[in-house]
Amino acid sequence: MELLNDMALFVEVVKAKGFRSAAEALGMPNSTLSRRISGLEKAIGLRLLHRTTRRIELTEAGQIYFERCKRIVDEARLAHEQLGEMLAQPSGVLRASLPVDFAVTYLAPLIAEFAELYPGITFDFDLTPRRVDLVSEPFDVAIRIGELADSQLIARPLASLTPYVYASPVYLKRCGVPGEPEALARHECLGILRAGAWHLSDGQRSATVPVAGRFNLNSVGMIRRLATLDRGVILMPEEIVADEVASGRLQRILPDWYGTPTNVYAITETRLLPAKTQRFIEFLRERLARRA
Structure with missing residues (x-):
C-alpha cells in the first residue's frame, strides 16, 4: 500500500511539473514529498527525475515508470470508486x-x-x-x-x-383490576420459565412481587396468546403486544409501573x-x- 501511495505521489509531481506545486496541491510539506520520491527511487533502484533549482525532468527510466505508474494509479482509483459504489448498494x-x-x-x-x-x-x-x-x-x-x-x-x-403489565378486558372484569403491584400476588400471572417474582418500579418506588399461575412457558408468543384468551396477567414490552393493545384484546394496567428494561x-x-x-x-x- 505504501508503494502504491508513493507511486501516486510521483504521478502528481510529474503532472504538476515540480515538487512545490504538487506539495501545495496535496497539502503536504515540500520536504516530505521530496523525501518520499527519493525513497521511491531507492526502493526500485532507478533514477526517475533530474532535479534542478527551477524545474524537474523525467529520466528515460522515469518516463517509462511514469506511464506505468499512471496506469496503475488510475486503475486503483477506478477500483476504489467501484468499491464505494458497491458498498453504497451492498448485495x-x-x-x-x-x-x-x-x-x-x-x-x-x-x-x-x-x-x-x-x-x-x-x-x-x-x-x-x-x-x-x-x-x-x-x-x-x-x-x-x-x-x-x-x-x-x-x-x-x-x-x-421496557416491559409493562397487561391483561385482557374479560380477565379484568372477572378477576378485578389490580390497583397496586402487590395485588398481582393474588392474580394469575403468566411467566417465562417460572420467574417467581416481577420487579417493578414507577421511577420513585420499587416493588418485588411474587407471582404465580397455572401456566409457565418458554414462549413469548404463547404467553401473549394465553393473555388474549383471558388466562391471566403478563409483563411484556409494549413492542411485543402492540397489535393486541391496538385491537383492544389487551389493555395496560398499573400504568405508572414498569419492569426492568431488557x-x-x-x-x-x-x-x-x-x-x-x-x-x-x-x-x-x-x-x-x-x-x-
Missing part, C-alpha cells in the same frame, strides 16, 4: 437469526423497509427458538433480547425494551463485517432508537 445473502415473536411483531415492517432500500440483498432468516452458533454456522448476525452469556462474540446494543443486541462473530451486515445493523439501530 448478497444476509443470513440472520431472529427472536420469533419480536421479529414477527416488531421487526417485520423494518425488515420490509430495509429490503426496499437495498434491492441487491436477499434474506435467509432463522426464527427457531434455538441459539445458533455464529462460529460454526453460516450466519452473518443474530438479534438477541436479554442478558448475554459470556463469550468471544461481538455484541452491539440496538435498543432497550436490552436488544446484534451479535456477530467478528468486528470485520461485510457491507450487507453493517447496513442491516446500522439500519436497525437507527430505526429502533427512533421508536424508543
Whole structure:
C-alpha cells in the first residue's frame, strides 16, 4: 500500500511539473514529498527525475515508470470508486437469526423497509427458538433480547425494551383490576420459565412481587396468546403486544409501573463485517432508537 501511495505521489509531481506545486496541491510539506520520491527511487533502484533549482525532468527510466505508474494509479482509483459504489448498494445473502415473536411483531415492517432500500440483498432468516452458533454456522448476525452469556462474540446494543403489565378486558372484569403491584400476588400471572417474582418500579418506588399461575412457558408468543384468551396477567414490552393493545384484546394496567428494561443486541462473530451486515445493523439501530 505504501508503494502504491508513493507511486501516486510521483504521478502528481510529474503532472504538476515540480515538487512545490504538487506539495501545495496535496497539502503536504515540500520536504516530505521530496523525501518520499527519493525513497521511491531507492526502493526500485532507478533514477526517475533530474532535479534542478527551477524545474524537474523525467529520466528515460522515469518516463517509462511514469506511464506505468499512471496506469496503475488510475486503475486503483477506478477500483476504489467501484468499491464505494458497491458498498453504497451492498448485495448478497444476509443470513440472520431472529427472536420469533419480536421479529414477527416488531421487526417485520423494518425488515420490509430495509429490503426496499437495498434491492441487491436477499434474506435467509432463522426464527427457531434455538441459539445458533455464529462460529460454526453460516450466519452473518443474530438479534438477541436479554442478558448475554459470556463469550468471544461481538455484541452491539440496538435498543432497550421496557416491559409493562397487561391483561385482557374479560380477565379484568372477572378477576378485578389490580390497583397496586402487590395485588398481582393474588392474580394469575403468566411467566417465562417460572420467574417467581416481577420487579417493578414507577421511577420513585420499587416493588418485588411474587407471582404465580397455572401456566409457565418458554414462549413469548404463547404467553401473549394465553393473555388474549383471558388466562391471566403478563409483563411484556409494549413492542411485543402492540397489535393486541391496538385491537383492544389487551389493555395496560398499573400504568405508572414498569419492569426492568431488557436490552436488544446484534451479535456477530467478528468486528470485520461485510457491507450487507453493517447496513442491516446500522439500519436497525437507527430505526429502533427512533421508536424508543
